[in-house]
Amino acid sequence: MCAQPKDPDRYTEIRNAKARRDYFIEDKFEAGIALKGTEVKSVRNGRAQINDAFGRVEKGEVWLHNAHIDPYEYGTDNNHEARRQRKLLLHQHEIRKIAQAMEAGGRALVPLRLYFKAALVKVEVALASGKKQFDKREDLKKRAEMRDAQRALRFRR
Numbered sequence: 001m002c003a004q005p006k007d008p009d010r011y012t013e014i015r016n017a018k019a020r021r022d023y024f025i026e027d028k029f030e031a032g033i034a035l036k037g038t039e040v041k042s043v044r045n046g047r048a049q050i051n052d053a054f055g056r057v058e059k060g061e062v063w064l065h066n067a068h069i070d071p072y073e074y075g076t077d078n079n080h081e082a083r084r085q086r087k088l089l090l091h092q093h094e095i096r097k098i099a100q101a102m103e104a105g106g107r108a109l110v111p112l113r114l115y116f117k118a119a120l121v122k123v124e125v126a127l128a129s130g131k132k133q134f135d136k137r138e139d140l141k142k143r144a145e146m147r148d149a150q151r152a153l154r155f156r157r
Contacts, residue, residue, distance in 0.1 A: 012046040014114040016053070021136065023110055023128035029098070031123050032089035033064065033114075036080045038072035043121055048114060055088060055109030055125055057099040062088040064111060064123065088123060101127050 019025070035043070042048060047070035056063050064086045071079040090098070101107050112124045131139075 012044065012116070014043070014046065014048050014050060016050045016110065016112050018051050019110050019112050019126070019128070021131075021139070023108065023130055025112070025126045025128050026107070027097070027101070027127045028112070029090060029094055029125050031062070031125055033121050033123050034087040034089060035121055038075040039069045039080050040121060041072045042070050043114060044116070050111045050114055053111050055098075055111065057095065057102060060095065062090055062095055062098060062109070064088055067111065088125065098127060
């Protein structure tokens with residue numbers, strides 16, 4: 001008897017759509033995240049949002065603020081809060097590097113994606129600096145030019 005095929009919908013990846021549009025991404029870090037059981041089940045169902053989330057260093061620990069994970073629909077009365085602070089699990093040297101960069105000013109800690117690695121939930125966070133309006137316009141122009149070039153090459157073949 002052959003093994004059952006894995007369900008691709010079960011292993012979801014939640015992306016921050018606003019991150020690359022609004023920020024210049026500099027350094028990336030992979031962090032674990034301290035979640036409750038019902039939160040893991042909601043993330044596995046794809047019921048999370050990190051578009052408005054950000055990270056802060058407080059007392060030598062990194063916390064993820066404003067990440068929304070829906071309460072698990074089959075949970076009990078002890079279900080989790082949707083927008084609670086969640087601790088990010090990083091090495092001390094990574095925390096020091098993040099803290100120094102944020103204290104220097106002009107940088108934010110932004111989550112890029114939330115995903116499963118084996119059975120663990122991981123968050124890819126990045127040190128980022130904000131884009132100005134004209135930077136966003138330049139990016140849109142570059143993307144439009146690349147799209148036009150791709151179309152021209154497709155029609156040539």
